[in-house]
Amino acid sequence: MPSRRWAALPVLLVAVFVTTLDFFVANLAVPSIRADLRAGDAAVQFVVAGYGLAYAAGLITSGRLGDLYGHRRMFRAGLALFTLASAGCGLAGEAAWLVAARVAQGVAAALLAPQVLTLLGDLYRGADRATAFRWYGTAVGLAGVSGQVIGGVLVATDPLGLGWRACFLVNVPIGAAALAVTGRLLPRPLPSPPRPAAPPARRAGLDLGGAALVTAGLVAIVLPLIEGREQGWPPWAWWCLAASVPVLVAFVRRQRRAAASGWTPLLDLDVFADRAFAWGLVAVGLLFGTSAGLSFVLALYLQDGLGLGPLAAGAMCTALNAGFFAASLRPGRFGAPVLLLGLCLLYEVVARAAQPYQVALALLVVGAGMGLIMSPLLSSVLSAVRPARAGAAAGVLGTVQETGGVLGCTITGTVFFGALDGGDWRSATLAALSVLVAGALGVLAHAALRPRARTPLTATSGGRHDHRPDGVECRRP
The missing domain is CATH 1.20.1250.20 (MFS general substrate transporter like domains)
Structure with a gap:
């Protein structure tokens, strides 16, 4: 069984690597995308921004989904969605299609990320856990610092005449291979330590209102940070940043009320x-x-x-x-x-x-x-x-x-x-x-x-x- 658990590590790290890489890999492809799809400035900006926005805004909700439905199951769902969305990006025939596929990629990345961290904590113990997290940090860091390197190489070498599309289509065979072996190589987590029994009145479920509030609050922060500088900090960017404060305050209050009233909070x-x-x-x-x-x-x-x-x-x-x-x-x-x-x-x-x-x-x-x-x-x-x-x-x-x-x-x-x-x-x-x-x-x-x-x-x-x-x-x- 220990060898099987170590065999699962590359699958988890591949998911971390490609989802982090895709935050950066499209940067050097932007000129080619603009020329090929005749995309305007706003569309080109959202090719990059849409991914990061969906990724950042969905992580807290995705962590709760893993708690509810199983981190292993949510990992597989996120990996499948990321692979399909990558194919959608590579096959995009117009800018709007590409932006929508990039947002779907971001949603999938958000679904994957917290499951990987939780599975690493569940699958490994003691010194093995330290080793697993060391490799996790290596995968995240390498993807971050090599994103533009890989993007530049793919655009410059133009494999199979795919041009900028190679930056996205390269994820498809990688994701498909990882998905094919996930069920066999990703074992059930080690038994969790005993936990205090929840009160009988405790009700578990996804707090949809809380999910809407935290997503809106994070979007109100991340969107103006991504787009504000590009557009010269227009008034809407400042209004969004200001609005994020009461929205997130309302989210915190809702979580406290949920915990006090017997509901399991989103966070x-x-x-x-x-x-x-x-x-x-x-x-x-x-x-x-x-x-x-x-x-x-x-x-x-x-x-x-x-x-x-x-x-x-x-x-x-x-x-x-x-x-x-x-x-x-x-x-x-x-x-x-x-x-x-x-x-x-x-x-x-x-x-x-x-x-x-x-x-x-x-x-x-x-x-x-x-x-x-x-x-x-x-x-x-x-x-x-x-x-x-x-x-x-x-x-x-x-x-x-x-x-x-x-x-x-x-x-x-x-x-x-x-x-x-x-x-x-x-x-x-x-x-x-x-x-x-x-x-x-x-x-x-x-x-x-x-x-x-x-x-x-x-x-x-x-x-x-x-x-x-x-x-x-x-x-x-």
């Missing part, structure tokens, strides 16, 4: 009771915001600033990938300082107008910092939560990842284009890198000041087991 707000989890979410948001902001700046600086083509720009980014992958094999406590050092080196290299190979060396250090910190951070955040709240925690964590990435791109892009008014690409890049350095400082502060996790305990016949923040299980008398 168990007690998940935030552990300071280590809540504090860790801040670091996750900063880390993913920094990563997404860096990808955004690199795409512009390498191509428009240094004049490199998509393939050459993608080749430069392989240094980031190499650093990440090498460091993620042995993550450690020095990730935040190395990340900060790498971004400072990159700032210095750009300031001195150095050669591209020097940029690549700085990116290697940045990638190493991300690889050192990614999986330990995600593992420590989830390990701070009791097993009974794993689904809720996974949905919240995924929402913070995606929203942090969108916010990072928005803030970095706003600073970049604000400094580009004079047409000085170097000054604009340095201004954006200053934002990323500030984000890395925030991650470093978290590493130094984070509170200790309140160890979740599970009863056993021979004593109790504590789960350390690194995922290692310790037996206590």
Whole structure:
């Protein structure tokens, strides 16, 4: 059985990789999509934004669906929908079709993400759990830093004459193969630790009103962050951001009333009771915001600033990938300082107008910092939560990842284009890198000041087991 559980890991990681990759892979295909489908500016923006919007807005509801109907079942449903939606993107004959398929992809990705996190926690215990989360962090990070590399290669090489469609159709055989083996390789989770019996009056079900409120609130945040900068921050963007506050307040109140009246809430707000989890979410948001902001700046600086083509720009980014992958094999406590050092080196290299190979060396250090910190951070955040709240925690964590990435791109892009008014690409890049350095400082502060996790305990016949923040299980008398 242990070997079967390890055989399930690649299936879960493939789902993580392709859904994270698709947040970035379409960026370099936008010019080709615009020309081929004769798409307008709004349609082209929503090819990228529609995916991220649906992804971020659906994660909390999807975590609850996994709790209700089984994380294994919801994983398979999400994987099937993602594969079909990818085929729809690749076969799109007009812009509206492509946008609709991208939104469906985002919904499917949202359905998949919390199930993967919960299944990893259920399938593995002790040191095995730490190893599984290390590979999860590696898959997420590699997909994030290599998205534009893969997109640039696919557009430049034009496999089978598919052009931009290859960026989406490549998911179809991967998804179909993963789906074919999921039923056989993905075993039933290990038995859950004993939980206190729910009161007889407790009623379980999907809180549709709560789902509508949290989705509307998240859309009201993410949509203006994605589209506001592109459109010059029109009044509707500010109205949306302002409206998100009362909507989310109403959602929180509804969840509290549901818990008090005997209904199972969509989101168990007690998940935030552990300071280590809540504090860790801040670091996750900063880390993913920094990563997404860096990808955004690199795409512009390498191509428009240094004049490199998509393939050459993608080749430069392989240094980031190499650093990440090498460091993620042995993550450690020095990730935040190395990340900060790498971004400072990159700032210095750009300031001195150095050669591209020097940029690549700085990116290697940045990638190493991300690889050192990614999986330990995600593992420590989830390990701070009791097993009974794993689904809720996974949905919240995924929402913070995606929203942090969108916010990072928005803030970095706003600073970049604000400094580009004079047409000085170097000054604009340095201004954006200053934002990323500030984000890395925030991650470093978290590493130094984070509170200790309140160890979740599970009863056993021979004593109790504590789960350390690194995922290692310790037996206590």
